[in-house]
Amino acid sequence: MKDIEYAAPRSLDEAAAILNERGSRARPLAGGTDIIVQVREGCRDIDILVDVKKIPELSAVQFNRDEGLTLGAAVPCYQIYNNAEVAQAYPGLIDAAILIGAAQIQGRASFGGNLCNASPAADTICPLIVHSAVCSIYGPDGSRAVPVEEFCSAPGQTVLKQGEFLVSIALPPPKPSAAGRYLRFIPRNEMDIAVAGAAAYVELENGMIGSARVALAAVAPTPLFVAEIGERLAGQDITDETLREAGEIARAAARPIDDMRGTVEHRKELCAVLTRRALKGAIERAQENA
Amino acid sequence: MAADKQYRVVGTRPIRHDGVDKVTGEARYGADIHLPGMLHGKVLRSPHAHARILRIDTSKAEAHPDVKAVITGVDLPQVADKVQDLGEMVVNLKDESNRILATGKVLYEGHPVAALAAADPHTAEEALKLIDVEYEPLQPVLDVRKAMEPDAPILNPNQRTSGIGAGDGKPSNLARHFRHERGDIERGFAEADAVIEREFITSMIHQGYIELQNGTAHITPDGRLTIWCSSQGAFSIRDQVANICNIPLSMIKVVPMEIGGGFGGKTGVYLEPLAALLAKKSRKPVKMTMTRAEVLTATGPTSGSYIKCKIGAKKDGTLTAAHVELYYEAGAFPGSPVGAASGTCLAPFKLDNVRIDGYDIVVNKPKTGAYRAPGATNAAFATEGVVSELADQIGMDPIEFRQKNAVQQGDRRADGPLFSKIGHVETLEATAESPHWNEPLEPSSDPAKKRGRGVASGFWFNGAGAATASISVFADGTVSLIEGSADIGGHRASCAMIAAEVLCLNAEDVKPQVGDTDSIGYTSVTGGSSATHKTGWATHEAALKVKAEVVNRAAKMLEVDPDEIEYHDDATLSAASKPDAKLTFAQVAARANSTGGPIVGEAGLSTGGAGNAFGTTIVDVEVDVETGKVDILRCTTVQDVGKAIHPSYVEGQMQGGAVQGIGWALSEEYVYSGEGRLLNASLLDYRMPTTLDAPLIETIMVEVANPAHPYGVRGVGEVPIVPPVAAIAEAIYNATGVRMYQAPMNPAYVLSRIQGKA
Structure with a gap:
């Protein structure tokens, strides 16, 4: 070196x-x-x-229930899951924060870094996407905002231009009867990179699905926001069949590759299963959060 | 001595002597060596799996001011085409030389092409880029079946098949085909009520020791070479370096450092000869350490294999015939563990009609090395798998089926030798009576999760060999023990306990250490589960000599005849004629110099009568039938351990073997690209089980003493890895109704089998 x-x-x-x-x-x-x-x-x-850790804006966590969460790009995972208010408001983010690496890695690794590394298999990006998070970018020309689902452009590449960097990530305020869930599939139970992952966020209305967002990890060149699932689920009753259909949409939307971590066939299958399970998990949390 | 003999120390659980050093970071491993003026060496490795080396230009690297030495294959002396026994592996020296540094061709990704030494490791690494190598890439051969096809690219044009099929004179990737045959298998299959034939595939996998390979070499102006490294046998390292570098062995001293895991993988040399040559050229000490990627791509993993297995049984469960064909990857040079596979695969079963064909095949992957019961796990996956299927088909309990066919003393092993005293029957009985086997497996409340239980057995030969131990008595009444076996499994504590047992001391009164090759007599490699057997025995003999001398000295002190001295269990000595003059061991020790000089006892021996090991594993799994993921819920290892000198370390070996078996079964595999590049050369993607992937392994020690050993010792380290892969396959079948014919049984494979696609 x-x-x-x-x-x-x-x-x-x-x-x-x-x-x-x-x-x-x-x-x-x-x-x-x-x-x-x-x-x-x-x-x-x-x-x-x-x-960038010595820049105040990048190391700050700001949260209140009216304005939502602003997460400095360099804030490590442990500060997120150890923040009781944030953990309670965004359990779908915590799902990702606690499964990145082990305790030592969680003491350093940040959501912002995970986002800028732009791996299709990143564990934090899909949960951010389904929570409608927005990136705050700073550069020679000043600030701009980009939704997280538009931030990654290719494996390892982002929309950041020369001189630009990620400052923070903003999440809308938590709502009642709403919650997120992230599930990752790995062959082991720890210390691994997603073969496939699915994040879901659901807002319930009158016991039905008001709106939903689903994003998939490790099955496309970038984390994949599947808008079609939200369109299909909006206004639907919560039934096994509805969730199964959502899974099938995810399977069809996935564009995975064969590599040492998994096969195309297995990853498509996992998209269907994980989407169904993540939606179910989000719905259960949303019901508890009513 | 029988296993039920009462001991004072043997069979207890003292804290290991090297424990505090290890948990406080005081223990010194190979990477802890720092010498004044020391350089750092790095290896330039082939990016190709198979290529001709057209040209190597080292001039730019040699011109670099901070580069002190550069070597390529031409710097290695020509060595004879002769064979060296490494304990668990037999190797050809010419192949070994070629493996250490390639000449002419590179045969696997990571094959060393050149090495250099520079002032610091970063400079050395950067300077590798200055070495210009021109390759002519060749088609790689990555699969044993393809390697045997008539038009397959040939790795070594001088290689001809030996054994069966030799003599057609054509170059071949099949290095050897051998057969063990007894009885008449055709008649045996004709007598069977059920015959099952299956094919099994397993991937190449790595031992996964945590400590990376390392070696530091220093040559003094008079040509004496000292090497510090972590290995499974300092004497074996010395002899390999002597042969490869053409240096008289008496000019080499190897200093064994503590070892961070070996599992067979640290019996062969990799960096030591390179460090020696670089030290010679630079006239400075040279230290070399591998990266994890180098360890995975270019040390000695164990063979992937293709196995065909056909076994017949009568309705009453009697096995009638078996035919096993074992095709093993040797890696780039001949010498897979297929021979051991042939001796182990049917060993648990009484069989009169048997044929075992073994094929040792070269492929463009690293030369395989020993890994815990080399060759046996792959083969047991096949044979135990078919046996489980037969038991299922004829409707018999799998343990009862194995009991019906279990070998005992006097039976003939499938490949020829007669069994001496063994504990297979006792182990199966303990399995059948175990809490695990008798407690029902509750189903999961989640309909996607299916649970099942499996069982399988395994065999390992165990080893014996040459060993030396030397005991000196300290003036305070404690003793020093120097022994020659590298301590990879806790046998240092066992040897200390044996010395304490003989001398009626406490285990803590013995200070054991592993000597270097100039300070203790020859001791063969810590492999084949031999160390406690041979070095424990040598320690026993050395301690008896010390004891005899202590008796002599006590006699002098008491002015009586030595025959009159009684040596008591509390380490006191007395003579009947002097009832008031009792001596302690410490009193005798304190007077040693004035009663005849320092008291020492040394023994060097070549032990025989290793005593075979049998083990059986019970495992419960939960399969997510929607994702194919398998979780291990519970696992019990039952094993004939002969006599457990230190039961905690015996249990540790049983647990460790089981966990490595779990990794082999579920997640570990070498994933190669079509060009022969290893795609998962990191511990992130080479997936060994983490603590969350294995439950606490339950152990049941069965003690059927080995009558050939003074304490009844049998090797315990290897057999526990043999049954788990087969047991897990059986458990998955019992959970899902689908049989497994591939290892690892990774989620993609399991799911495709459940969905009927593979």
Whole structure:
């Protein structure tokens, strides 16, 4: 491994300046659980790591029940699941926060880093998508907002332009009779990357499904938001058949590949099963949250 | 001695002597070596699975100011085409030399092509990019069946098949075909009421030790070479380096460091000869350590295999005939464990009509190494699987079926030898009577989760061999024990307990350590489950010598004839004629220098009579029939352990073997691309079980003493990995009604079987 530089800017503008100047030779560093491994193993060739943890906006967690949650891009998982109010308001996010790595990794790894790493198998992106989360981006031209489902453009690639970086992720306020659920399928019970994953968010109205959002992990070049499931489920009764249909839509929407983690056939099958189970889990939580 | 003999120390559970060092980080492993002026070596490895090396240009690397030495295959001395026994594996030295550094062709991804040493590891790693290698890629061969096809690309054009089928003179990837045959299998199958024939496939898998391979070499100006490394046998490492580097063995000292797991995988050399050559060239100490990716791609995993198995049985459960064909991946050079597979696969069964064909086949994958009961688990998956299917078909309880056919002392093993005293029948009886087998498995409340229980047995030969132990008495009445076996499984504690037993001391009064190759006599590798047998025995003999000398000294001190001395269980000595003058061991020890000099006892022996091991595993699984995921709910390992010197470490071996078997059954596999590149060369994607994937393994120790050993010891480390794969397959069948013919039984495979697609 060659020597690389390290910078630790203390403001948004300082960070944007370094990132803009060094372009693709620079990479932001949050928890480092992906980037350090990538650099060390020669998967990514860069000259400078720009540590963003000293920028206040990136390390803040702001939550109230009226305005929702703003999650600094560098906030590690443990701070999220240890925040009782956040955990209670967004159990679908906690599902992801507690299954990334083990305790040591959760002490460093952030949702923002997971999002910017832009793996199709990322565990946090699908839960963010179904919670209608929006990315706040800062760069040489100032701020802009992008819905999470539009943030990843290809495996390992995002819509961030030269000099831009992720500042925070905003989630709408929690609603009554609504909840999310994320399920990941791995062959083991820990320490693994999703063969497939499904996140679901459901808002109930009068005992029926008012609206629903489903997103799938590891079955397309980017985390896959399946809008069609929401369209099909809106206004439907909660029945096994409805959930089964949602699963079939997920199966049809999935565009997985064969690799060492799974086969096309198995992943499509998992999409159907996980979508059904995640919806069921979200509905049960929403009913408890009535 | 019988297993029911009463001991003071043997059979108790003292805290292991190396325990505090290990849990506090004081223990020194290979990577902890730092020498003044030390360089760091790195290996340039082939990116191709099969290619001709057209040209290697090291000039740019050699010109780098921080690079102190560069070596390629031409720097290795020419070695003879001769065979060396590594304890569990027999290797050809020419192949070994070629494996250490390729010449002419590369035969697997990760095959070393060059190595260099530089001031620090990062510079060394970067400098590898300065070595220019031109390859002519060749079609790789990755499957044993394809490797045997007439038009298959040939790895080694000089290789001809030996054994059956030898003599057609054509180059072949089939290195050896052998057969064990007895009786008349055609007649046997004709007498059967049920005959089942199945095919099984298993993937190449790795031992998965946590500590990465390492080696540090230093050569003094007078040519004496010292190597520090973690291995399963310092003497074996010394001898391999001597042969490969053409250095007299007396010029080499190997210092054994603590070892972070071996499981068979640390019997062969990888970095040590390279570090020695780089040290020689640079005149500096050179340290080398592998990365995890290097360990997975380029050390010695165990064979993937294709196995055909046909077995017949009568309605009453009597087995009538068996034919097993074992096709094993050797990796890039001949020497798969197919021989051991042939000796183990039908060992639990009394059979008069049997034929076993073994095929040792080279493929473009790393040369396989030993892994815990090498070859036996693959083969038992097939034979035990067919036996379970037969029991099911004729409607007999699977344990009863195995009991009906179980071998005992005097029976002939399928591949020839007669069994001496063994405990298979006792183990099956303990299984049938176990709490696990007799408690019903409750169904899951979730309709997607199906539960089932399976059982299977396994066999391992066990080993014996050459060993040395040396005991010196300290003036304070405790003793030092130096022994030659690398301690991978806790036998250091067992040997200390044996010394304490003989000398009537406490286990804590013995300070055991593993000596280097200049400080203790030759001791063969810690493999084949031999260490407690052979080194324990050597310790016993050494302790008897010390005891005799202590008696002599006590006699001198009491001024009586040694024959009059009584050595008591509390380590006191007395003479009947001097009833008031009782001596303690410590008093004798304190006076040693004035009663004749230091008291030492040493024994070197070559033990025989290893005493075979049988084990049976019961396992409960829960299968998610919608995803194909299998969870292990409960697992019990029952095993004839001969005599458990330190029961905790025996149980630990049984549990460890079971967990590795669980990984083999469910999640571990080498995934290769069509070009022969290993796609999952990390512990993220090479999936060993985590603590959440295995329940606490229950153990039942059956003690049928090995009459050939002073304490009745049988090796215990290997047999527990043999039955689990077959037992889990049977449990999945009992949960889902679908038979498994592939390992790993990963979720994709299990689901496709449930859905009837594979």
